[in-house]
Amino acid sequence: MKKFINTGKLSLPISFAVLIIAWESLVYVLKTPDYLIPAPSAVLQALIESFPVLMRHTAVTLLEVILGFITALILSVVMSLLMVRIKVLYQILWPYMIISQTVPLYILAPLFMIWFGFGILPKVLIVVLVCFFPITVGFVQGLTSTEPELDELLQVMRATPSQILWKVRVPQAMPQFFSGLKIAAAYSVTGAVLSEWVGAQEGLGIFLTRSMKTFKTAALFADVLIIIVLSLLLFYIISHLEKKVIRRRSLL
Amino acid sequence: MELAVDIVNLCKSFTLNNKELKVLENVNLQAEAGKFISIIGPSGCGKSTLFRTIAGLEKEYTGSVIVNGNDIRQSRPYIAYMLQKDLLLPWRNVRKNIVLPLELSGKLKNTDTGFLEKMISEFGLEDFVEAYPDELSGGMRQRVALLRTWLMEGSIMLLDEPFGALDALTRKNIQDWLLEIWEKHRKTVLFITHDIEEAIYLSDEVYVMSPRPGKIIENININFGRPRRRDIVYTSLFIDYKRWLMSALQV
Secondary structure (H helix, E strand, O other), rough: OOOOOOHHHHHHHHHHHHHHHHHHHHHHHHHHOOOOOOOHHHHHHHHHOOOOHHHHHHHHHHHHHHHHHHHHHHHHHHHHHHHHHHHHHHHHHHHHHHHHHOOOHHHHHHHHHHOOOOOOOOHHHHHHHHHHHHHHHHHHHHHHOHHHHHHHHHHHHOOOOOHHHHHHHHHHHHHHHHHHHHHHHHHHHHHHHHHHHHOOOOOOOHHHHHHHHHHHHHHHOOOOOOOHHHHHHHHHHHHHHHHOOOOOHHHH | OOOEEEEEEEEEEEEOOOOOOOEEEEEEEEOOOOOEEEEEOOOOOOHHHHHHHHHHHHHOOOOEEEEOOEEEOOOOOEEEEEHHHHOOOOOOOOOOOOOOOHOOOOOOOOHHHHHHHHHHHHOOOOOOOOOOHHHHHHHHHHHHHHHHHHOOOOEEEEOOOOOOOHHHHHHHHHHHHHHHHHHHOOOOOEEEEEEHHHHHHHHHHHEEEEOOEOOOEEEEEEEOOOOHHHHHHHHHHHHHHHHHHHHHOOO
């Protein structure tokens, strides 16, 4: 009997190629109209044709994502550290943070637009809102999950509260912190696109609505493709950073 | 002889479900400086609570605990403390784990690197300084934890079942190794163990505690010379000590 071929790292590209070929053939055989489901080749063509326009929109969305993500990151880190150090702050703020997550984004997005106009600000704010929660939850959980024995040992060693925070709690929280960052990275692009959807001058979200309204489904798919690539890219950057910060396998 | 630890009529109780639970009852223990003293007793007899009290982690008690001539209520003592769990920080390599107590007390910068290197090689860790805790065996991790404890401030070491989680063979090796190091430095060691033979082999003095509430029910001197040799375990004196301690523990 023949042994299984060890595909290893090839399994993903192969499965992807199979999917694309199957999709292309099905569209060709069934003669599906382009406005229903465009063939991959049509999507590629649309991507090439609209590339300069798409890139302009991508730049805007990416700017919103980066500004929102970094703002959320700074806010989350500061708030987490404050909440861990000052218990009252945690008790006051935590319920509001959960409530902020229960209001649907598609209600907040138009509301933000009414308040802050059609510019970039309401979009950045939505990204901040989307990213803030997972980063903070991860970090706070990492900071507060401790071994009681280790705490006592540190007490015997006469560690000061700030030493305990910086030398033990923060490094210990890194795996959970990065889990939160990765979730936030994955959500951030979707958040930006959704808020552009409601009303914007530029951005992948507005390109999406325009393509949809004009039945340019292939262009719509091309737009989605860029959203996927952007999200993956952010996720990859965070994963790479994580490996740099946490070199130890055992921590993951 | 100077007393490193002097415990007089120590009583300690916890409140559990509104009921008072006596853990330690009139514990008296006098440890001379530079001695190796073991405490054995059944599980839950309050041995660890005794250590936690000496280390300043338990504040509510009656009686007195004097460390190096000072009541610990007045001045918190410098104590080196080690538990069965090694509690090494997984994101720090061996060297960085070891120096943690020096780093926390701000003395790392003034510490002679030659001294550090000497201690590292004395503890047999020179080939592992760059390794991370998850790359080490249980015995090795305990050595690292012990060296970290050694570098904590204070001339008194409280070792709470440090070898409890190790297999028999590793345990014998690490006992010999601990004796060798201890005989060089002669810090005062209080050592909790379940293992009667371990207690006799290592110690100058063995205290036996009763089941809860913990009392000292026996206190014997172990009259073997130093440095100790492994073959004392075959002597009739060793067997006598063992029989004596076992009957005190009622096992």
